[in-house]
Amino acid sequence: MGVGYMGIATALAFARRGRRVFAYDVNPRVRSRLRAGRSPYHEEGLEELLRAEVRRRRFVVVDTVQELSASAQCIFLCLPTPAGRLGRIDLSPLRRAVRELGGALRRVHGYRLVVVKSTVVPGTTESIVEPLLRRTSGRGVDLLGVATNPEFLAEGRMVQDALHPERVVVGVSDARSLRWLAAVYKGFGAPLFQLSPSGAELVKYGSNSFLALKVSFANEISRWTEVLGSNIDDVVRALGADPRIGPTFLRAGPGFGGSCFEKDLRAFRTRAEELGVPACAADAALAINQEQTEHVSELIQSAAGRLKGRTVAVLGLAFKAGTDDVRESRAFPIVERLVRDGARVRVHDPVALRNFRREWNGGVGRSLPGVRFATSAAGALRGADLAVLQADWPQYLEWPSRWSQAMRTPLVVDLRRALSPAAQERAGLRVLALGVGGGARGARPGSPRASSSRRS
Numbered sequence: 001m002g003v004g005y006m007g008i009a010t011a012l013a014f015a016r017r018g019r020r021v022f023a024y025d026v027n028p029r030v031r032s033r034l035r036a037g038r039s040p041y042h043e044e045g046l047e048e049l050l051r052a053e054v055r056r057r058r059f060v061v062v063d064t065v066q067e068l069s070a071s072a073q074c075i076f077l078c079l080p081t082p083a084g085r086l087g088r089i090d091l092s093p094l095r096r097a098v099r100e101l102g103g104a105l106r107r108v109h110g111y112r113l114v115v116v117k118s119t120v121v122p123g124t125t126e127s128i129v130e131p132l133l134r135r136t137s138g139r140g141v142d143l144l145g146v147a148t149n150p151e152f153l154a155e156g157r158m159v160q161d162a163l164h165p166e167r168v169v170v171g172v173s174d175a176r177s178l179r180w181l182a183a184v185y186k187g188f189g190a191p192l193f194q195l196s197p198s199g200a201e202l203v204k205y206g207s208n209s210f211l212a213l214k215v216s217f218a219n220e221i222s223r224w225t226e227v228l229g230s231n232i233d234d235v236v237r238a239l240g241a242d243p244r245i246g247p248t249f250l251r252a253g254p255g256f257g258g259s260c261f262e263k264d265l266r267a268f269r270t271r272a273e274e275l276g277v278p279a280c281a282a283d284a285a286l287a288i289n290q291e292q293t294e295h296v297s298e299l300i301q302s303a304a305g306r307l308k309g310r311t312v313a314v315l316g317l318a319f320k321a322g323t324d325d326v327r328e329s330r331a332f333p334i335v336e337r338l339v340r341d342g343a344r345v346r347v348h349d350p351v352a353l354r355n356f357r358r359e360w361n362g363g364v365g366r367s368l369p370g371v372r373f374a375t376s377a378a379g380a381l382r383g384a385d386l387a388v389l390q391a392d393w394p395q396y397l398e399w400p401s402r403w404s405q406a407m408r409t410p411l412v413v414d415l416r417r418a419l420s421p422a423a424q425e426r427a428g429l430r431v432l433a434l435g436v437g438g439g440a441r442g443a444r445p446g447s448p449r450a451s452s453s454r455r456s
């Protein structure tokens, strides 16, 4: 129930493992696209998997909650839990769905297991979802199990993560729910961790806080490497080789974005206050992320000299390459700051342009007109004084020399250190890379085109 980014990956992974999956989303556009085998979201391998499972009839889209609850024995709630007021998560979409599901369950026979897969703060399943579901369905423990099963997949590699999870975490309060969940996950080859519902919910927030902290830690160290004249990638490679630390997520960039880290960390902090427990690690991760966002603007400013009247191309609008998800993308504060500083801004992304335009125009862009949405990277770069590489889509990394030639100054602020020395050399680019000391700070817009480039 709820076929967004997480719901579709989860549903298709179950289908691929041989379960018969019934999917319901409140949005009729999502339902009709899914039914036609067209993915509403961009992710590698997703549409192929969707088409195959629709054809095999193991992934079936239904039009009502009634049909869903009559057809499926185990119902996974993959509903949004967006940021709400005062740092809390907004549980209203989940509550609405649970009420509707409870009403539908009154009219079906047999045991059902309802599983909260959405990310919810510790205590939500037991104190909110289960009582609401029992009240609206009129079902006792003999006819209804309620469990939680947080999801850990990462966008950009959603399909692989859902098909091959490293672990399955379940929060259950009775043996039958555990048996059912173990059966549903049979064949995934992942160890199953059994906890209480609030324990499982805590694993999810602990995981996101820790991962966000790793990103923020790398970002903080990158400030050191910029000042000391070394390269952050060399430093984190050596750091992450220590198995107690590990290399994943230890990667500096423009700061974390995406639909989860920011909202989950804020919700975690607020829940910590309610419970009277500390959340200093989450606080630190958020504070460093904010600091990094400001630092990125300073970096761009230092490369440009002045921004007023300059033309700046921002390449990559998704919160990272590999997805069309723009939620909390760092492209928003970057573009906003550029516009406020008087730059003419052109933006491009190979798959996320439409989502970015919609969010921008519906939000801060309403009062900040003038951003041009380019349908090609070459179009965004034409006549630009500076380019900012925000997401490292592979097509940008090839950087043909005609792109540099079309720019007024072939200068790039590379927030991902993604442009190889060979690409820079070939394209005659000057690059100021985040996290790398002794960068191309001398290259000012308007300065002569570099005859040979230097990895900054």
Ligand SMILES: NC(=O)c1ccc[n+]([C@@H]2O[C@H](COP(=O)([O-])OP(=O)(O)OC[C@H]3O[C@@H](n4cnc5c(N)ncnc54)[C@H](O)[C@@H]3O)[C@@H](O)[C@H]2O)c1
Residues within 6 Å of the ligand: 001, 002, 003, 004, 005, 006, 007, 024, 025, 026, 027, 030, 078, 079, 080, 081, 093, 096, 097, 117, 118, 119, 120, 151, 152, 153, 154, 155, 259, 260
């Ligand atoms: N996106 C991720 O990478 C990811 C990873 C792990 C966990 N999560 C968690 O999973 C949950 C869902 O996230 P998402 O990114 O998939 O959100 P999303 O916004 O992409 O998808 C939610 C879907 O639910 C549908 N929906 C809303 N109300 C409904 C209702 N009453 N009945 C049926 N459908 C309804 C929406 O139309 C939408 O398609 C959140 O709690 C999130 O924190 C997300």
